[in-house]
Amino acid sequence: xxxxxxxxxxxxxxxEAVAASLPKLRETLRIDLAVVxxxxxxxxxxxxxxxxAALFAAGADVITLGNHxxxxxxxxxxxxxxxxxxxxxxxxxxxxxxxxxxVEVGGGRRALVIQAMGRLYMDPLDCPFRATAxxxxxxRLGGTVAAIFVDFHAEASSEKMxxxxxxxxxxxxxxxxxTHCPSADAQxxxxxxxxxxxxxxxxxxxxxIGMVKDGATLRFWRKMPGERLAPAEGVATxxxxxxxTDDSTGLAKRISPLRMGGRLAPTMPEA
Ligand SMILES: [Fe+2]
Ligand SMILES: [Fe+2]
Numbered sequence: 001x002x003x004x005x006x007x008x009x010x011x012x013x014x015x016e017a018v019a020a021s022l023p024k025l026r027e028t029l030r031i032d033l034a035v036v037x038x039x040x041x042x043x044x045x046x047x048x049x050x051x052x053a054a055l056f057a058a059g060a061d062v063i064t065l066g067n068h069x070x071x072x073x074x075x076x077x078x079x080x081x082x083x084x085x086x087x088x089x090x091x092x093x094x095x096x097x098x099x100x101x102x103v104e105v106g107g108g109r110r111a112l113v114i115q116a117m118g119r120l121y122m123d124p125l126d127c128p129f130r131a132t133a134x135x136x137x138x139x140r141l142g143g144t145v146a147a148i149f150v151d152f153h154a155e156a157s158s159e160k161m162x163x164x165x166x167x168x169x170x171x172x173x174x175x176x177x178x179t180h181c182p183s184a185d186a187q188x189x190x191x192x193x194x195x196x197x198x199x200x201x202x203x204x205x206x207x208x209i210g211m212v213k214d215g216a217t218l219r220f221w222r223k224m225p226g227e228r229l230a231p232a233e234g235v236a237t238x239x240x241x242x243x244x245t246d247d248s249t250g251l252a253k254r255i256s257p258l259r260m261g262g263r264l265a266p267t268m269p270e271a
Pocket of ligand 2 (some may be wrong): 039067068153176177237
């Protein structure tokens with residue numbers, strides 16, 4: 001199975017880059033499953049229903065969120081009726097929406113997509129390790145589902161690596177989100193799970209993690225709240241990860257980062 005994951009879409013420039021490129025990427029990379037993180041799509045904070053609909057229309061099969069899940073309140077009724085829009089699995093019981101979904105991809109195959117959220121330097125939450133292990137008890141890689149993709153939304157690389165090793169051999173891929181910087185550690189772990197600790201954001205990198213640099217910088221050195229942060233709106237770099245899995249085992253054959261446009265050095269997986 002050929003999987004494309006796109007990291008945190010930040011603001012209009014990120015949304016436009018994804019809308020413009022995703023249909024073509026799906027075609028050239030022959031993507032079976034496209035997952036995008038859109039927790040920052042609405043001016044840096046949350047996701048509005050019309051933006052979610054536009055991402056689905058552009059070719060996203062599943063959309064994930066994160067700590068900014070509820071910044072746009074309109075998403076709450078929308079997520080309740082949109083199973084392909086995920087919020088972290090380990091939110092408290094009773095939270096609207098779901099943290100996982102099984103989708104049909106081509107060729108009669110099914111894929112499980114999961115989002116969990118880390119706890120180190122993040123808000124306290126239920127244990128993502130335990131929540132994911134419980135869920136995986138109900139699915140079998142290479143059996144009930146041909147592939148399992150996990151977006152692990154977390155701050156610390158240590159927690160992300162630990163989480164990936166914890167799941168090594170049980171899922172096809174663990175890709176991190178939330179730091180907004182693409183990491184250079186893409187690898188297939190010894191048990192066959194593809195891993196990259198952060199996919200990077202899809203937004204303007206002449207910024208502080210996607211937000212206008214002047215205001216964001218002032219907050220650090222003046223230690224006073226400044227004006228409300230707004231997304232930088234220069235040309236976005238679309239950042240993501242491509243994973244190819246073996247349909248019989250569900251394990252990863254390869255993982256390659258993908259970067260296009262904007263300021264970062266481009267890289268494209270071999271088709
Ligand atoms: Fe983010
Ligand atoms: Fe986040």
